[in-house]
Amino acid sequence: MSNSLSDVQIDLDRERSKMNLKELSASLTLFLLFLPIFTDADQMCYVCQFATSLPxxxxxxxxxxxxxxxxxxxxQDCTIDAIFDAETGIPTFVNRGCHKAHRENGCVLTGKSHSCFFSCKGKNYCNGQYLARSPMQDSDGASSLTPRSPVGFLLTALSLSTFILVWLAVGN
Known part of the structure; x- marks a missing residue:
């Protein structure tokens, strides 16, 4: 009888081991299944700040x-907030970071400066653009919002005047 009791005990231990292995296998499978969510959900961003007195x-x-x-x-989003001198295009402030996007990507003229914002998500270091000059500045250094030459200014003024005259003639 002790032999059969011992056999029952061994069988019971085997069943427990099988159950523990099944539980361990299920836990390991769940961990491996959700691991990409925890590792890929975040991207890497640059974080730094530049003002005229900083590097x-x-x-x-x-x-x-x-x-x-x-x-x-x-x-969240990798972001860049930047301000550039409107005449020279040189940056006066750059802040790279990780924030929720607070406005659309792009630049606007605000007084004597270009105020720019960029955000991106899903790619590591996507906020690493080279910003030695304003994106609104042409390669020759002229602001894209200002006339490049007196001839360009004259042609723009003539075109606008012609448009206004035609509009007035058709409207009356």
Missing amino acids: VECATDPKAWKGGDPFVRCS
């Missing part, structure tokens, strides 16, 4: 920024 690397080469750790894992 320029944040505007031109954020990975080389020496003002702190320029890398952060981000679950």
